[in-house]
Amino acid sequence: xxxxxxxxxxxxxxxxxxxxxxxxxxxxxxxxxxxxxxxxxxxxxxxxxxxxxxxxxxxxxxxxxxxxxxxxxxxxxxxxxxxxxxxxxxxxxxxxxxxxxxxxxxxxxxxxxxxxxxxxxxxxxxxxxxxxxxxxxxxxxxxxxxxxxxxxxxxxxxxxxxxxxxxxxxxxxxxxxxxxxxxxxxxxxxxxxxxxxxxxxxxxxxxxxxxxxxxxxxxxxxxxxxxxxxxxxxxxx
Amino acid sequence: xxxxxxxxxxxxxxxxxxxxxxxxxxxxxxxxxxxxxxxxxxxxxxxxxxxxxxxxxxxxxxxxxxxxxxxxxxxxxxxxxxxxxxxxxxxxxxxxxxxxxxxxxxxxxxxxxxxxxxxxxxxxxxxxxxxxxxxxxxxxxxxxxxxxxxxxxxxxxxxxxxxxxxxxxxxxxxxxxxxxxxx
Numbered sequence: 001x002x003x004x005x006x007x008x009x010x011x012x013x014x015x016x017x018x019x020x021x022x023x024x025x026x027x028x029x030x031x032x033x034x035x036x037x038x039x040x041x042x043x044x045x046x047x048x049x050x051x052x053x054x055x056x057x058x059x060x061x062x063x064x065x066x067x068x069x070x071x072x073x074x075x076x077x078x079x080x081x082x083x084x085x086x087x088x089x090x091x092x093x094x095x096x097x098x099x100x101x102x103x104x105x106x107x108x109x110x111x112x113x114x115x116x117x118x119x120x121x122x123x124x125x126x127x128x129x130x131x132x133x134x135x136x137x138x139x140x141x142x143x144x145x146x147x148x149x150x151x152x153x154x155x156x157x158x159x160x161x162x163x164x165x166x167x168x169x170x171x172x173x174x175x176x177x178x179x180x181x182x183x184x185x186x187x188x189x190x191x192x193x194x195x196x197x198x199x200x201x202x203x204x205x206x207x208x209x210x211x212x213x214x215x216x217x218x219x220x221x222x223x224x225x226x227x228x229x230x231x232x233x234x235x236x237x
Numbered sequence: 238x239x240x241x242x243x244x245x246x247x248x249x250x251x252x253x254x255x256x257x258x259x260x261x262x263x264x265x266x267x268x269x270x271x272x273x274x275x276x277x278x279x280x281x282x283x284x285x286x287x288x289x290x291x292x293x294x295x296x297x298x299x300x301x302x303x304x305x306x307x308x309x310x311x312x313x314x315x316x317x318x319x320x321x322x323x324x325x326x327x328x329x330x331x332x333x334x335x336x337x338x339x340x341x342x343x344x345x346x347x348x349x350x351x352x353x354x355x356x357x358x359x360x361x362x363x364x365x366x367x368x369x370x371x372x373x374x375x376x377x378x379x380x381x382x383x384x385x386x387x388x389x390x391x392x393x394x395x396x397x398x399x400x401x402x403x404x405x406x407x408x409x410x411x412x413x414x415x416x417x418x419x420x
Contacts, residue, residue, distance in 0.1 A: 011413075012406055012409065012410075015409045015413075016405060016409075018381075019377065019380045019381050019405065019409070020277070020318065020322040020380055020381060020384055021380045021386060021390075021405060022326070023326060023386070023387070024326040024327045024328070027322075027323070027326055045306065045307070048307075048311070048315055049311075049358070050362065050412070050413070050416050051381055052311040052314065052315075052358070053346060053358050053359035053362045053363075054342060054346065054362065054378065054381050054382055055311065055314040055318060055381070055382075056269075056311070056314065056359075057342065057345040057346050057348065057359075057382075058269075058272045058273050058345075058382055059345070060268035060269050060272045061268060061271045061275050062267075063267050063268070063271040063285060064285065067267075067285055067288060067289060068263060070285075070289050071259075071263070071289050071293065072256070074289060075256065075259075075293065076296075
């Protein structure tokens with residue numbers, strides 16, 4: 001490329017595109033031009049290269065630790081809910097469960113939003129905990145959205161919403177994903193604690209609990225159709 | 238370290254669907270990309286959403302990265318900048334208020350820790366920006382690093398938008414001339 005003034009308007013369009021100052025409509029037009037005109041594309045690459053050192057000079061800023069979880073959750077997979085929590089997640093969830101147990105005892109420290117959980121009270125210890133699983137269902141944030149305990153011996157799940165909110169005109173639907181990877185509905189998430197029957201074939205225990213946003217009243221297909229907003233791994237109680 | 242061979246290898250693994258490679262790339266590059274996005278988006282919570290999109294895009298586009306077309310970190314920075322700029326220009330994400338702390342971008346270019354290699358390019362850009370009219374060079378840096386629109390620059394300088402456009406045109410032409418002459 002020659003030095004000096006712009007050879008053509010398109011070099012300036014490419015430059016302003018890279019600079020970021022174009023209004024949305026002009027920006028879209030240049031993007032289309034880049035796709036069909038290799039010269040404009042070359043102009044854009046040259047400008048990206050020229051200004052890149054400025055981009056590298058922008059100071060680093062650490063994103064919050066929870067962001068990675070949100071990215072993993074949003075990755076497209078064979079099925080939207082087939083990505084299992086990794087070992088770290090399980091360890092973290094086990095830690096959360098312990099903290100929530102402690103919190104349920106030290107009620108004085110509990111924030112108001114968690115009253116529902118507290119109302120359930122300290123757990124009654126059972127002599128035989130086999131067949132009992134619990135999942136702290138989160139949206140990659142710090143606070144649980146739901147706490148789901150599954151008892152495979154009685155075939156029931158208990159759901160305690162903590163901070164789960166459905167968008168207007170939508171319902172949150174709860175799913176259990178066991179070893180066969182097929183989501184089975186556990187019903188809609190209500191505003192209060194509820195006890196629901198496990199679907200047939202959900203007696204295996206270990207698995208994933210997921211919550212999706214569905215049309216009001218629940219998924220019309222029997223499978224999740226909307227965005228999965230929360231997931232949690234069942235761990236042995 | 239986020240050296241070129243490591244990033245190139247990770248991008249290749251990501252293109253093959255390796256989620257742990259994406260994690261490694263995220264660990265190495267997310268502070269840089271979040272810094273870029275946050276400067277432009279200005280609102281921390283929306284910047285987090287943008288950064289999430291950026292890595293989903295990297296997951297999808299890693300296979301299209303070609304080392305012959307440039308170094309990996311600038312490629313990633315471009316994805317982050319474009320996503321952030323798209324959001325604020327389309328007004329699909331409301332840009333936060335302008336930073337009042339007034340970063341001196343020319344000064345930052347001179348910071349030996351900020352260059353990430355490519356010293357020649359960085360030094361040339363610093364020299365050339367330094368030769369421009371200071372006010373107009375500042376417009377270029379505010380636009381590029383902090384996502385200022387023509388309208389915002391016009392308000393800052395109390396000039397019509399068309400004047401800003403002319404300034405940018407003239408400044409970019411001088412910058413290009415200087416950089417091409419330095420090569």
